[in-house]
Amino acid sequence: xxxxxxxxxxxxxxxxxxxxxxxxxxxxxxxxxxxxxxxxxxxxxxxxxxxxxxxxxxxxxxxxxxxxxxxxxxxxxxxxxxxxxxxxxxxxxxxxxxxxxxxxxxxxxxxxxxxx
Amino acid sequence: xxxxxxxxxxxxxxxxxxxxxxxxxxxxxxxxxxxxxxxxxxxxxxxxxxxxxxxxxxxxxxxxxxxxxxxxxxxxxxxxxxxxxxxxxxxxxxxxxxxxxxxxxxxxxxx
Numbered sequence: 001x002x003x004x005x006x007x008x009x010x011x012x013x014x015x016x017x018x019x020x021x022x023x024x025x026x027x028x029x030x031x032x033x034x035x036x037x038x039x040x041x042x043x044x045x046x047x048x049x050x051x052x053x054x055x056x057x058x059x060x061x062x063x064x065x066x067x068x069x070x071x072x073x074x075x076x077x078x079x080x081x082x083x084x085x086x087x088x089x090x091x092x093x094x095x096x097x098x099x100x101x102x103x104x105x106x107x108x109x110x111x112x113x114x115x116x
Numbered sequence: 117x118x119x120x121x122x123x124x125x126x127x128x129x130x131x132x133x134x135x136x137x138x139x140x141x142x143x144x145x146x147x148x149x150x151x152x153x154x155x156x157x158x159x160x161x162x163x164x165x166x167x168x169x170x171x172x173x174x175x176x177x178x179x180x181x182x183x184x185x186x187x188x189x190x191x192x193x194x195x196x197x198x199x200x201x202x203x204x205x206x207x208x209x210x211x212x213x214x215x216x217x218x219x220x221x222x223x224x225x226x227x
Binding site for chain 2: 108
């Protein structure tokens with residue numbers, strides 16, 4: 001069935017280092033891939049997204065890459081800071097899920113810890 | 117808190133009791149979703165709705181029910197059939213195939 005796998009589940013880096021989180025998806029028809037950041041006890045908030053007609057997108061220290069052939073996409077955070085510590089979720093749209101369009105299926109999340 | 121509101125923030129349920137979680141949005145979004153999040157876990161889809169008066173089961177619909185009588189409202193009822201309801205519940209809305217906006221969540225605890 002429809003699935004999004006996310007790795008790693010936890011990631012610890014030193015401040016200033018880069019962090020990479022990877023996701024794979026099961027449906028080649030998926031065409032929208034958002035990334036969310038969730039701080040403790042708060043709602044997930046969108047940090048960056050990419051559509052299937054684009055291979056890479058950057059926004060300051062954050063970038064997302066998409067490989068449609070391999071059905072995987074990655075989040076890259078450079079020059080990490082302590083305030084980047086949070087849980088990050090990837091998601092993919094599944095146009096054929098349940099007969100409807102555009103439902104998001106989320107990965108299980110990655111807990112990122114940035115040590116000062 | 118822009119556009120999508122969940123209430124209450126905290127909710128306590130006794131054994132065998134049904135409770136209803138509210139979700140309202142003023143973003144004119146067609147789609148609305150309910151997710152469950154267990155401590156340290158990801159987001160699991162309970163129910164979703166693409167249009168008024170229509171909704172579909174997600175991965176973990178057993179023990180839950182929803183209604184979509186108005187475009188802006190998508191309440192979730194946790195029934196007594198849900199044996200382990202203690203969790204953080206998140207409502208979201210979106211236009212089709214675009215960014216989902218989340219409410220602030222409802223933390224449900226069985227007492």
